Amino acid sequence: MVGEILGREVRVTIDDVARAAGVSRQTVSRAMNGKGEISAATRRRVLATIEELDYRPSVFARGMRTQRGGTLGLILSDIANPFFPAVARGVFDAAAARGSSVVVHNTDAHAGRESAAARDVLERGADGVIGFFEALADEDLTEVHRRLPLVVADRRAPEPGVASVSSDFATGTRLAVEHLHARGHRRLGMLDGAVGVDHVRRHAFTDAAAPGSPVVTGPPTLTGGAAAADQLLAEHPAVTALFAFNDLMAVGAVRALRERGRRVPEDCAVVGYDDLTLAADLDPPLTTVHTDKYELGRTLVEVLDDVVRARRDGSAPGVAPHRLLPATLVVRRSG
Amino acid sequence: MVGEILGREVRVTIDDVARAAGVSRQTVSRAMNGKGEISAATRRRVLATIEELDYRPSVFARGMRTQRGGTLGLILSDIANPFFPAVARGVFDAAAARGSSVVVHNTDAHAGRESAAARDVLERGADGVIGFFEALADEDLTEVHRRLPLVVADRRAPEPGVASVSSDFATGTRLAVEHLHARGHRRLGMLDGAVGVDHVRRHAFTDAAAPGSPVVTGPPTLTGGAAAADQLLAEHPAVTALFAFNDLMAVGAVRALRERGRRVPEDCAVVGYDDLTLAADLDPPLTTVHTDKYELGRTLVEVLDDVVRARRDGSAPGVAPHRLLPATLVVRRSG
């Protein structure tokens, strides 16, 4: 087998290619990286030789010079929340298309883990980072941005120079509240996720719902939603509709409601956010705000690419791209 | 800020540490890697200096010598299937505990993507790979194993020397079938996932169910399950219970059944496999086979560690560890 002796791998190096193609190493480098001038004929020949020898440049040797490892960091808070895998799929596909691998870090929305993840990604010479940062302060984001192309996901950028992509939470939340009002609900409550620094959903809820509408905060998980719903209903028994930070909390709320003998939606309506794949198959089918999560993932990589390119071509520290993905309401049975 | 000048990072190198500590670079290397003899006092002093200067060895320079990058590859077929994130969480946590980062590859069970992923992981100098390989042939797995510590997940190892961890599919499947029999069902059908080469679940089903029980194959997804159920029921209308390859197919089957006006479980029972987080909240709550997915993830990393260690300490090419995780039936309403 090529490049192998007695079961022990022997690296095919750039020198082997150079020798075989009858050129210098530099020319081989140029041929594969498309940098510098090189005649079409030479390049073709070199590329053919590369193919033939099955040469793969060493990530390490290259990284040593360039400080770039052809990876891309994806930092998120909870891979077990189906929202993130849906986004990740878009990220993986887009990353694969641009030839990058993705290193994923799960932070549990813990500030220490978030900065450790960022640092790790940095040290590995990632081309850039996509971050769902929930706990890190704005200054820290800015610091990450200074060192590495960064795209902030589902959160306001800490400063205009930092790119961001997120669901249009304000619209989505407003849609949910208006729908509940249209259904005749007058006393709404919100189950907010105890993460992030933006609180866009909460503010939008507060704006759209009647003054003084209660908001209870908890972890953005099933059990967090159940506990928050319990607390909210205990303190505000007159509430007839709940808007949850995300679908997981919404499902937790449904569980809690039923355990208290409340029917959903008859006694209390529930609306979620995210529109997880299984939302339509739940009992009751979940009314929720939909955002295209795969598209979010793809967009994140696309924007990151813009940032990388901008930085390479003379780092014009102007206003970075900020994209808002449409949010629409999907009415099912729960609210 | 340390190591920074005018917003431009300046690497703290091993030489800086050596100089500051008044030793040579090798001594620094020894101090951090615990290799070679070194006096406790020197080591302490060097370690303190490292701390003080916030020195982080370059992944690339180190990788260049060692061919190892401190990462770990996780290759899976569909991150959007909640089964995988649940496992991934265990993998991430265990990897973090051992100081590794995880690069994740999504393959869609496509042979080309699976081998590309393996190759990529290899080139990045991963310490090892955890692979849910669905499409790759046994020889290819063996080849991967020859080059890199490998643990095969949810699949029989291609040879005794390759480690594996998987759910006890045989028992889980038997439990499901027996339960259906106990409920009085006589005509069972199976919705098999069109992936993998093992077909443990299918064989176990064929063994446990009545001879000639129909099996229809499709992609292990929601729509795959729906289509498979449609086909199976069209060809075998007398079937009163369906055992699905996984929960996603089971949910798809429920959808299809209802669209044909069949009630679940009254007209046709459905049993899944995996016990996804939301299984209990579905309509109807899904009867399914449970395996501890987080534990699977943790175990995978643990076994990988054993393999790595074994290979380092003189590669005794004996019988690698093979672990089977318990599978239990969770009876809910769907079957």
Add this chain to the structure above:
DNA sequence: CTGAAAGCGCTAACAG
């Protein structure tokens, strides 16, 4: 127990 020398495979900068 510690230091000096050598080189991993690659690309940037400069010649030609």
Add this chain to the structure above:
DNA sequence: CTGTTAGCGCTTTCAG
């Protein structure tokens, strides 16, 4: 358009 020179930061010999 192509080749030569010079390291990147680290670990692995091999001396001392």
